Amino acid sequence: MPTRKTSITRLAGGAVIAATAVTLALVGPGAATAAPKGPNNGGNTPNGPTIDIQLLSFNDFHGNLEPPVGSSGRLNLPGGGNTDSLTPPGVGGVEYLATHLAQAREGHRYSLTVAAGDLIGASPLLSGAFHDEPSIEALNALHLDVSAVGNHEFDEGYIELQRMADGGCLDDGDGANNQNSCPDGSFDGADFDFLAANVVYEGTDQTILPAYSIENIKGAKIGFIGMTLEETPDIVTAAGVAGLDFKDEVETANALVPVLKAQGVNAIVVLIHQGGTPPSSAAYNAACGNGAEIASTSPIIPIAKNLDPAIDLIVSGHTHAPYICNIKDPAGQDRLVTSASSFGRLYTDTNLTYDRRTQDIVRTSVTSANMLVTRNVDRDPVQTDLIAKYKELVKPIASEVIGSVTADITRAINAGGESALGDLIADAQLADPSVVGPYAAPVIALMNPGGIRTDLTYAGSSWGEAPGQITYEEAFNVQPFNNYLVSLDLTGAEIKTLLSQQWSGANAGAPKILQVSEGFSYTYSGTTLGQVTLNGVALDDTAVYRVVTNNFLAGGGDGFPAFLGGDKVYYGGLDIDAFAAYLTAHSPYAPTPLDRIIKN
Structure with missing residues (x-):
């Protein structure tokens, strides 16, 4: 079995300040220490009794490196219309997503970037022709910290998903079946933590990937629990999940709360690849109570209502919908549930206050907004070079x-x-x-x-x-x-x-x-x-x-x-x-x- 990565946080300057193992409790065997990684922005001065932290999130990227076209590159605007009316038209594209995320981090001393699954799988040919290795490289360059797995991460099987996390090349015949692993000789895998808390080897409690990750920002510990939807076996190829069990999302996350608390982690965020369905006419930035009410049958609702009150925020996905909604937890307190549509067209900008005395997130401080990934900003040169590299490599197949x-x-x-x-x-x-x-x-x-x-x-x-x-x-x-x-x-x-x-x-x-x-x-x-x-x-x-x-x-x-x-x-x-x-x-x-x- 491939070795697992651990999560080691660092300052922006690269100094290691803490290391938190993610191979405890429900996590599978064989953990190994990864290269240092962590918050995209750091600082050396404590922020007093509280610390302000930014959380940027997205979901359902599906390997969309180039700007998505047609309806896939549109979103509804407030008051009607769609993003075709923007100049230049459309939204999305990893070159622009990288720039928007970098701009969003400006002025925020502490920032983390997370995702809620389906980052790969069902991808355009530019990524799919290389087993989605280009997308993992692009997400590394975005400075992604943590992501849950989604159902599409299992499209080529869980062994392949583990390779996405750990790196290494496939012996696929150098382009056989119009796919070519490691066209330039190597693939290092994800710099971020792929989490799969509710996916275990059949008949065991050992997860195929880490169940959770702890990010440490100047002593402020935030635990991230990552899960896919329990019904994943119903919507992916049976061979890809053979030998695995998919556990109930609520039971899984609630069981991990005391595990995290035992490590001094009171601030907990769930990244879950399951979601809700707002009206199709809802604007990209609408919130519940302002046009984005999710349908009462949405599967995220009973999950959100039953997750432990100790969990402070839920970042969701799967339905490709944009929404920011408060759903009451079992203690009757409002708790934000967010989703940022799909294909890199949106990201969610969440800001929160961490109380150093309680070592927890101040729930009433949490605010979120969905932000358009417009194409009227400079393209990120690292992403542009990555796309150009793979467009040249894929040309004989694609054209x-x-x-x-x-x-x-x-x-x-x-x-x-x-x-x-x-x-x-x-x-x-x-x-x-x-x-x-x-x-x-x-x-x-x-x-x-x-x-x-x-x-x-x-x-x-x-x-x-x-x-x-x-x-x-x-x-x-x-x-x-x-x-x-x-x-x-x-x-x-x-x-x-x-x-x-x-x-x-x-x-x-x-x-x-x-x-x-x-x-x-x-x-x-x-x-x-x-x-x-x-x-x-x-x-x-x-x-x-x-x-x-x-x-x-x-x-x-x-x-x-x-x-x-x-x-x-x-x-x-x-x-x-x-x-x-x-x-x-x-x-x-x-x-x-x-x-x-x-x-x-």
Whole structure:
């Protein structure tokens, strides 16, 4: 097992002032001391009986090194409109995030930067082509101190997540499968602490990464507990979390409170990759009570209401939403819960007072504001150089034209939940020869809508290609997970059960309409499944049909456990390879009528 890093705080000048081991209690074995790291700004003069501390935070970065485009680069402004109205338009981009964070730290003697997970995974090709090593390098350069892990940190498995923390290179064939670890020979891993308090080796209490980190600022100790959502196994590839247990968030954090207090830590912050959902019209800087009320069904609410009152602040994520809300703790006191949207478009600036006498945060002193990462500031030169380096390295992979389209092929759904891009992906999976193996060829393909991450646009041209031409990078950004395609046998009755799970069970509150291949069709009304046909013939409940999907769904992900009943399971190639090959074979591709899924 890789060795674990510990957290050692330092002054801005580099003098080590304290070291706090993070391999106690629930933390896994094999801890080792890391290079000194800690607050981004320091000082040599005590601040009297109290000390003012700044906490900068963000979440769901998803490897967005370059400025995100389209809707991914927008946010709602107060009073309506979006950030396209800014000059220059759009928000986000790590070059600008670095500058904004540096500017925010100015005038603050003591500042820490933390994150709430999904920093990597589902990343654009510039990062994904190198197993997200560029994103870790960029986050190091941002002076990130601590982060929780999120569900997407498990996209390539927990061993790979541990490599992200510790460094080292993969023997991946120097570009095999369009990925290349350590293109310049080395990867040092994260300078910050990756925390996974509620992720343990199956049947043990040993965490795969540190459970908590203690930052010491001139004797002011702040403990950070980092967690992903307990439901992570339901929304990631089963192979990536095999052999792990994911524990209840509240029970995990509350059990660590006395562990931290025993080390003289009364100031505690939870970094959690779980969140809330405010109205889609909420402005980026809205607070609860001012337009950002999160839905009562938001999973962060019962967590926040039950976390120990000793916990002073909750930094959340996962839902890609911006909000700053007070949710009362079990003692009836207000406690801030923050989230900074996604893709590096926002950061949260929190200021608090630490009382040296009680060695705790003064709860009433805590204030937070979400801040736009505008692009009207100077770009950080370190980040600019990093992007330029990897753009050159990725060029042979990214710029290859693999096909063309006659019009935009988008994720926009009709009344039944069907999209043109969903149809294209399902058809590509059905046509992929790698999933046949020793069995019959699949006759039905099913694709989860959440795995379709962006659109194919006719006018887009990131490498100078002609209008309509699609590069490998554009295709990759649609399906960035490197999932494997899986074929399996299901009966007609099992397929109908699967379709009904789109709006029942785990999906009852937020239906997920699977995208389907040509020739397969069904109707539904509300939560009632209607006629299901294959090539115009009603599905036979007792007949066996060969189905292809990705390994995420095949493992029961996204609330579709019916897949787990499949027989003769066979793994094929990568989904992106099937997608790219289909585009090549069917160019120029035109969108097809949306008539496969009919809602009555």
